[in-house]
Amino acid sequence: xxxxxxxxxxxxxxxxxxxxxxxxxxxxxxxxxxxxxxxxxxxxxxxxxxxxxxxxxxxxxxxxxxxxxxxxxxxxxxxxxxxxxxxxxxxxxxxxxxxxxxxxxxxxxxxxxxxxxxxxxxxxxxxxxxxxxxxxxxxxxxxxxxxxxxxxxxxxxxxxxxxxxxxxxxxxxxxxxxxxxxxxxxxxxxxxxxxxxxxxxxxxxxxxxxxxxxxxxxxxxxxxxxxxxxxxxxxxxxxxxxxxxxxxxxxxxxxxxxxxxxxxxxxxxxxxxxxxxxxxxxxxxxxxxxxxxxxxxxxxxxxxxxxxxxxxxxxxxxxxxxxxxxxxxxxxxxxxxxxxxxxxxxxxxxxxxxxxxxxxxxxxxxxxxxxxxxxxxxxxxxxxxxxxxxxxxxxxxxxxxxxxxxxxxxxxxxxxxxxxxxxxxxxxxxxxxxxxxxxxxxxxxxxxxxxxxxxxxxxxxxxxxxxxxxxxxxxxxxxxxxxxxxxxxxxxxx
Numbered sequence: 001x002x003x004x005x006x007x008x009x010x011x012x013x014x015x016x017x018x019x020x021x022x023x024x025x026x027x028x029x030x031x032x033x034x035x036x037x038x039x040x041x042x043x044x045x046x047x048x049x050x051x052x053x054x055x056x057x058x059x060x061x062x063x064x065x066x067x068x069x070x071x072x073x074x075x076x077x078x079x080x081x082x083x084x085x086x087x088x089x090x091x092x093x094x095x096x097x098x099x100x101x102x103x104x105x106x107x108x109x110x111x112x113x114x115x116x117x118x119x120x121x122x123x124x125x126x127x128x129x130x131x132x133x134x135x136x137x138x139x140x141x142x143x144x145x146x147x148x149x150x151x152x153x154x155x156x157x158x159x160x161x162x163x164x165x166x167x168x169x170x171x172x173x174x175x176x177x178x179x180x181x182x183x184x185x186x187x188x189x190x191x192x193x194x195x196x197x198x199x200x201x202x203x204x205x206x207x208x209x210x211x212x213x214x215x216x217x218x219x220x221x222x223x224x225x226x227x228x229x230x231x232x233x234x235x236x237x238x239x240x241x242x243x244x245x246x247x248x249x250x251x252x253x254x255x256x257x258x259x260x261x262x263x264x265x266x267x268x269x270x271x272x273x274x275x276x277x278x279x280x281x282x283x284x285x286x287x288x289x290x291x292x293x294x295x296x297x298x299x300x301x302x303x304x305x306x307x308x309x310x311x312x313x314x315x316x317x318x319x320x321x322x323x324x325x326x327x328x329x330x331x332x333x334x335x336x337x338x339x340x341x342x343x344x345x346x347x348x349x350x351x352x353x354x355x356x357x358x359x360x361x362x363x364x365x366x367x368x369x370x371x372x373x374x375x376x377x378x379x380x381x382x383x384x385x386x387x388x389x390x391x392x393x394x395x396x397x398x399x400x401x402x403x404x405x406x407x408x409x410x411x412x413x414x415x416x417x418x419x420x421x422x423x424x425x426x427x428x429x430x431x432x433x434x435x436x437x438x439x440x441x442x443x444x445x446x447x448x449x450x451x452x453x454x455x456x457x458x459x460x461x462x463x464x465x466x467x468x469x470x471x472x473x474x475x476x477x478x479x480x481x482x483x484x485x486x487x488x489x490x491x492x493x494x
Contacts, residue, residue: 032233039240042199049198055190061180072171074230076195083191084176092181101173121160196229199241201366214313222303228292236289243364244281282362309358314348317409318446325450326470331494332451335416343409349399353391363391406436428489435478445474445486452492459489
């Protein structure tokens with residue numbers, strides 16, 4: 001069956017009297033949820049974005065059996081997590097059973113539920129003729145059983161209808177069957193987990209360079225972007241945002257409907273959230289209700305502004321092409337891997353997330369865009385961006401912004417001796433850094449000792465620092481319009 005047939009089927013089903021079986025409250029369910037409490041867990045650190053939902057409603061229960069419909073729920077709700085709990089004190093409720101009615105999906109599997117029911121179909125090449133019978137197979141080909149038992153096999157169908165009352169809501173619905181000891185108005189809370197809700201932080205850092213070229217202060221602000229990829233709008237929701245890596249058990253009992261990431265943007269009032277620890281994570285509670293449009297996003301002011309935050313700009317020269325060779329079980333005896341190469345000098349922005357730096361709060365993961373104001377014009381120029389992981393108070397923030405234009409480096413092999421019979425080799429290397437700026441710069445040179453796991457530096461100028469089992473570091477002060485060199489000789493054994 002082709003896609004247009006499925007779409008037409010979907011429309012026919014909703015016209016075919018769903019309310020007759022489930023009631024007008026379900027058949028006409030609106031595509032929004034009002035005044036829910038959403039605790040949203042972000043996807044910025046290993047999680048898929050999801051939310052814990054709490055919603056309260058009140059139902060008039062008659063004495064005896066009741067069949068209550070709770071709808072809508074998002075299609076991405078994890079049905080195994082759904083729980084309905086009465087909040088009435090002293091309410092005598094028995095035999096509580098939950099069942100779920102799923103919306104129609106545009107797939108062969110979604111149409112299988114109609115096997116065994118009476119349908120009317122029109123073949124594509126039938127000249128307007130229709131067949132009525134019991135659906136045996138969705139197909140293709142579609143198979144019907146006539147009232148006399150004859151099977152009709154239809155390779156292609158242009159239209160089909162369900163004329164009996166159906167059980168297909170527009171949204172996921174929960175059927176709550178409960179016996180009440182007496183007629184009462186009972187408040188009920190629904191709790192469940194749903195996918196397709198997510199959030200992350202977006203930061204802006206504006207640099208104010210100081211008298212030293214690599215130091216200054218910055219202004220930092222952060223917004224929280226809440227993404228609603230569900231088909232429902234969440235109106236006047238109480239929103240709490242959790243930062244941290246929260247484990248979920250992924251398995252059966254899930255109804256996940258992936259949506260394309262196409263969002264509208266709404267900007268909420270700029271009032272800062274409160275933050276508090278929750279278990280091993282941090283929760284940011286928005287101070288006002290937020291409405292999340294279906295398949296849309298809302299951006300709210302989350303952090304800051306923080307002003308006069310001291311920062312330092314660091315230049316780092318490293319040979320990433322050789323780093324992957326370190327730690328190999330066999331020695332690397334090739335004479336000149338990585339020699340004669342121009343090396344990029346990367347630029348890092350470093351700051352301390354502490355009270356002394358006018359910060360000192362948990363920073364949720366997100367992107368930091370860095371820039372500075374143009375002199376005279378008052379505009380803002382973009383200098384780079386970096387990914388910020390979840391960062392606790394008092395930790396160091398280090399962001400890779402890009403590659404320096406006026407600071408360049410080159411790695412040279414000055415000598416190489418290989419003595420295979422003695423399981424030994426020696427190499428002498430020089431890294432030259434040139435600075436075309438009008439002020440001196442401090443450059444950290446990281447050299448991977450990649451040829452074998454057992455090594456000894458026998459000569460070094462200047463002195464080196466061992467960073468880890470396979471890396472040594474040199475700190476070079478490179479003068480303005482000048483150059484500096486780190487040179488060392490290393491002996492490997494295996």
